[in-house]
Amino acid sequence: MTATNHYPFQDHTRPLNERVKDLISRFTLDEKIESMVQYQPAIERLGVSAYKHGTEAAHGMAWLGEATSFPQPIGLGCTWNEELMKQIGAAIGDEARVFYQRNPEVNGLTLWAPTVDMERDPRWGRTEEAYGEDPVLTGELTAGLVKGMQGDHPTYYRSIATLKHFIGNNNEVNRGSCSASIDPRNMKEYYQAAFKPAFVKGGAKSMMTSYNAVNGTPTILLDDVKKVVKEEWNMDGFIVSDAGDLLGIVNDHHYYEEYKHAVAHSIKAGIDSITDDKEKSCAAIREALAEGLLTEADLDQALFNTFRVRFMLGEFDPAELNPYANTPESKLMAPEHAALSLRAAKESIVLLKNDHQQLPLDAQNLQSVAVVGPLADIVYRDWYAGTLPYKVSILDGIKKKLSHGRVTHATGNDHVVFEAESDTHIVVDEAAEHKLKLADRTQPAAVFEMTDWGWGSYTFMNTATGKLLSTADDKHLAASADEAYGWFVKEVIRLKQQKDSLYAIESWNHQAIKLPKTQEEYATVAEQAEGSKSDTVVLKQVKDGIAEAKQLAAAAQRAIVVVGNNPLINGKEEIDRPSLEMAPEQRKLIEEVLAVNPNTVVVLVGGYPFVLGDLAERIPAIVYVSHAGQELGHAMADVLFGDYSPAGRLNMTWYQSEQQLTDLMDYDIMSSKRTYMYLEDKPLYPFGHGLSYATFSYQNFKMSEQFNDSDMLLGSVDITNTSDRTADEVVQLYVTVSNSRVKRPRKKLVAFARVTLAAGETKTVALHIPKDYLMMWDVTRDRFVLEAASYTFAVGSTSELIHDRIELSLEGEVIPPRQLTTWTRAENYDAYQEVYLDESKEGTTCVIAKQQGLIVFQNIEPSPAANRVKARAAGGSEGGKLSFYANNQHIATIELAASGDQEWIDVEAPLQAALGSEFTIQLQGTVRLSGFQLL
Numbered sequence: 001m002t003a004t005n006h007y008p009f010q011d012h013t014r015p016l017n018e019r020v021k022d023l024i025s026r027f028t029l030d031e032k033i034e035s036m037v038q039y040q041p042a043i044e045r046l047g048v049s050a051y052k053h054g055t056e057a058a059h060g061m062a063w064l065g066e067a068t069s070f071p072q073p074i075g076l077g078c079t080w081n082e083e084l085m086k087q088i089g090a091a092i093g094d095e096a097r098v099f100y101q102r103n104p105e106v107n108g109l110t111l112w113a114p115t116v117d118m119e120r121d122p123r124w125g126r127t128e129e130a131y132g133e134d135p136v137l138t139g140e141l142t143a144g145l146v147k148g149m150q151g152d153h154p155t156y157y158r159s160i161a162t163l164k165h166f167i168g169n170n171n172e173v174n175r176g177s178c179s180a181s182i183d184p185r186n187m188k189e190y191y192q193a194a195f196k197p198a199f200v201k202g203g204a205k206s207m208m209t210s211y212n213a214v215n216g217t218p219t220i221l222l223d224d225v226k227k228v229v230k231e232e233w234n235m236d237g238f239i240v241s242d243a244g245d246l247l248g249i250v251n252d253h254h255y256y257e258e259y260k261h262a263v264a265h266s267i268k269a270g271i272d273s274i275t276d277d278k279e280k281s282c283a284a285i286r287e288a289l290a291e292g293l294l295t296e297a298d299l300d301q302a303l304f305n306t307f308r309v310r311f312m313l314g315e316f317d318p319a320e321l322n323p324y325a326n327t328p329e330s331k332l333m334a335p336e337h338a339a340l341s342l343r344a345a346k347e348s349i350v351l352l353k354n355d356h357q358q359l360p361l362d363a364q365n366l367q368s369v370a371v372v373g374p375l376a377d378i379v380y381r382d383w384y385a386g387t388l389p390y391k392v393s394i395l396d397g398i399k400k401k402l403s404h405g406r407v408t409h410a411t412g413n414d415h416v417v418f419e420a421e422s423d424t425h426i427v428v429d430e431a432a433e434h435k436l437k438l439a440d441r442t443q444p445a446a447v448f449e450m451t452d453w454g455w456g457s458y459t460f461m462n463t464a465t466g467k468l469l470s471t472a473d474d475k476h477l478a479a480s481a482d483e484a485y486g487w488f489v490k491e492v493i494r495l496k497q498q499k500d501s502l503y504a505i506e507s508w509n510h511q512a513i514k515l516p517k518t519q520e521e522y523a524t525v526a527e528q529a530e531g532s533k534s535d536t537v538v539l540k541q542v543k544d545g546i547a548e549a550k551q552l553a554a555a556a557q558r559a560i561v562v563v564g565n566n567p568l569i570n571g572k573e574e575i576d577r578p579s580l581e582m583a584p585e586q587r588k589l590i591e592e593v594l595a596v597n598p599n600t601v602v603v604l605v606g607g608y609p610f611v612l613g614d615l616a617e618r619i620p621a622i623v624y625v626s627h628a629g630q631e632l633g634h635a636m637a638d639v640l641f642g643d644y645s646p647a648g649r650l651n652m653t654w655y656q657s658e659q660q661l662t663d664l665m666d667y668d669i670m671s672s673k674r675t676y677m678y679l680e681d682k683p684l685y686p687f688g689h690g691l692s693y694a695t696f697s698y699q700n701f702k703m704s705e706q707f708n709d710s711d712m713l714l715g716s717v718d719i720t721n722t723s724d725r726t727a728d729e730v731v732q733l734y735v736t737v738s739n740s741r742v743k744r745p746r747k748k749l750v751a752f753a754r755v756t757l758a759a760g761e762t763k764t765v766a767l768h769i770p771k772d773y774l775m776m777w778d779v780t781r782d783r784f785v786l787e788a789a790s791y792t793f794a795v796g797s798t799s800e801l802i803h804d805r806i807e808l809s810l811e812g813e814v815i816p817p818r819q820l821t822t823w824t825r826a827e828n829y830d831a832y833q834e835v836y837l838d839e840s841k842e843g844t845t846c847v848i849a850k851q852q853g854l855i856v857f858q859n860i861e862p863s864p865a866a867n868r869v870k871a872r873a874a875g876g877s878e879g880g881k882l883s884f885y886a887n888n889q890h891i892a893t894i895e896l897a898a899s900g901d902q903e904w905i906d907v908e909a910p911l912q913a914a915l916g917s918e919f920t921i922q923l924q925g926t927v928r929l930s931g932f933q934l935l
Helices: 016-025 029-034 073-079 082-102 135-150 184-200 224-232 245-251 259-269 278-290 296-312 335-348 394-401 545-555 584-596 629-640
Strands: 110-112 160-166 206-209 238-240 350-354 369-372 407-410 414-420 425-429 435-439 448-454 457-462 468-470 478-481 493-499 502-506 536-543 558-564 600-605 621-625 696-703 712-721 727-738 748-757 762-770 776-778 783-785 789-796 802-810 831-840 844-857 868-874 880-886 889-896 905-910 919-925 928-934
Touching: 016 296, 029 278, 029 296, 073 082, 073 135, 073 335, 082 110, 082 135, 082 335, 135 160, 135 184, 135 748, 160 184, 184 224, 184 776, 206 224, 224 238, 238 296, 245 259, 245 278, 259 278, 259 296, 278 296, 335 629, 369 394, 369 545, 369 584, 394 407, 394 558, 394 629, 407 545, 414 545, 435 478, 448 584, 457 478, 545 558, 545 584, 558 584, 584 600, 600 629, 621 629, 696 789, 696 802, 712 727, 712 748, 712 789, 727 762, 748 762, 831 928, 868 880, 868 889, 889 905, 919 928
Parallel strands: 110 160, 160 206, 206 238, 369 407, 369 558, 558 600, 600 621
Antiparallel strands: 350 621, 414 425, 414 448, 414 536, 425 435, 448 457, 457 468, 457 493, 468 478, 493 502, 502 536, 696 712, 712 762, 727 748, 727 789, 776 783, 789 802, 831 844, 844 919, 844 928, 868 905, 868 928, 880 889, 880 919
16 A cells, blocks of 8 residues: 655655654544554555554464464473574564465564463463463573564564563463462562563563453553563563453453543553454543543554554565565475474473383384374364464374384274163264264264363264364254364363263353254254253263273383373363363373383373372383474474484473462462472472483583673583483573572572583583572662672582582672661562552552461661651451561551541551561551551
8 A cells, every 4th residue: 555645754764763753643533543453444545554463473373374383382491492482483473474465454463472471380271372480491482582583684573572461470260350469579580570581682572461460450551561661671662452451451350440441541551552342442542532531642652652563564665675575475384494393393392201211212123012092193283373284193203213013003082972861872963964863773873982181071073074072053062073172162072970871961161962852953052941951871882992002002012102181171261270180081091001011101292281190100201292283293203213312391390299389379489489499399390300312411610700791690511412322401500599688599590501412522501691680679679689699500401400509609789677767668578478469549559468467577777766657558348457566576556447448548656665677567357558667
């Protein structure tokens, strides 16, 4: 689209910001309002084309057709390879360009990836979408991906990366209305620390806010969107709200009663692009403008940010100037991208256990292998995956390594038929679009392969047609689906056991299912009367799947059991995992195969860590891989047969059990002892764990004692491959801080490097540690500091397997004692019990007791002249009291009457004794406390 006039914004020789401002100045007010949403309209008189912000690209281009598929982000995190991430980002960006060129008004170049959320709890339903539990690993890897996606041209960008989801988003239950309680140290040192590298080092130009609230404020309204992301980290792109989240401020959080207030606050807080209902959003903007809640200048600033990015993508410049314009179609699913997908899949594979060198397998001397399990001959895609151009299953890959006839296979799933209690079979009615109905025994029963995913979730595949049972149209139960896929996974069938083999059958959303006897009775789900009961059916086993797998395993020289999760069942967006355990039927399969063949390898294919219990001790060899896309089978076969030495490393702690975790909504990793940084119990497998077929030695570990001009500490270590095969080693550097004012991590990753070494080769590996990674957030002065303390640097192959240590005394600050005679925010406590953080409408964060709780302030400067305490508090619905203690001695009490939650008042009380080094405030009832001061 070309404008007939010639405007300054069309002159590519002018400064970028000048051009953007010129364009925005030419929009009418209506055009500005209409351009505030995700689908920005065409403005033909100015030559502005329509544009859509937001195309999913988590691990390849999604939902636009066939595209190269890379491993899930949780798998990419296991590569520990920033340079690989950059190459993957470039491939995704190139394929995005091809789609954009096909339909620029719909297939935008602002890509919603990567997901940077910290995974402090593996029960999160979206664990597969992010990069692990550590902020340094996540930050460095996502910075690499962003660099690749956006390119390295000085003027033009290949695509734009939109980081997700700022911030504190690690649960799905009530995600649109819940609030995460996160104190300043957890927020600054952990949750925000993961996002910073992708902006500061990677140069990301966009970010998406999360659905949840933090400390009572919906994240779409958080001050830190502007204060930290845009100002402190100098992000000069745009912020986008998540889908439906703007209206969710009213509908879900009930933070405002009217959309006009929600839209005004969000835009002023830094939201530049609204992903929501256009008609309602634009109407709310018009109301806000009319009532003075918003100004046209507010819109100008937001539009400046979104259109500036469009200019950076080259949209308004001659194509010949932009190296990314006219990207050839051949870049989509290019052979080099397939090769990169294979490399990424191989690099992501983690060898968890390998007793007695069960692996690698010897293809030449292996006479027979049984490959069993429900995930052996299938490749799953997750919700944010694209359409895979081809699929290589693990069975396919193994068969290519071995000559025909040496591989046997069974899924381990039972084959069943359904019978009514009256002994009438259920058959597939071919004439009625595969809808099921009851028929007498003169007709053949439909046989289904039943996969038990645990926790009442089943899928049933018609063995004759390969189609899955589904309630896709919410009316009929039909064997009509090619895969279990969709926002609502309607291929999940629920069975509720009544007695013996008698089950009530329900749909994915627990709706009753009736099974008709005639074609006129096909109302099976949605058309039933409310409260109607399901039909009961008898599941008659016609093939014992585990018995078949056990027979094959017993007859084979080696057995490979492939189990794991379906990424659309029992854990996905909007659904947190019911358990860390693997499905009980899969566990039973492993146990039965082990009983007949001790030479068993278990391959876990999953989007998250599993709890294995005693199986972890009994299985001789265990390999983990995420859902790794189109090249899954080739990658796994290369590792199993030794053509590639595994070097993936865990990016999350694998826990012994869920007993090592606190409540899903507990976001305080420090007090709850979450992640490898604070976990005191022994994990199943530690962060950074992963075995190799090679062996390595570490020598000459060195650390500089001063920071260089780039604020880096420089470390190095010599690594020698002491084996007879080429292999990768992942060098990991951790720090432990002694003599700190506060509780610091047991250990914390500060640098890592993945290095390839030929047999016998030695390389010196450089390890650069930014000062940022050694600093802590000082709650007494609200800033990061490098403490003067003892820093022990430990280099190793995992967080637990350490080869050498160096202790340094780094020059830094000594944090002075607290001055409680200055105003102290309640959230800046040093310790607490049974309280949580919420919002004060006065623009601060307040502390509330769950019933009765306390907050503790330590290392107090003596204040002998102080004789009163002043607090800013609200009584809440029931009132209560604040009790003050010095070194456990009661010194003051303030009673507060019931009032509104946000009716803030100043209250005072005399001190009855002198202060000590520790100051404690006990909160009782519904009292809220935002801050206090000694007078």
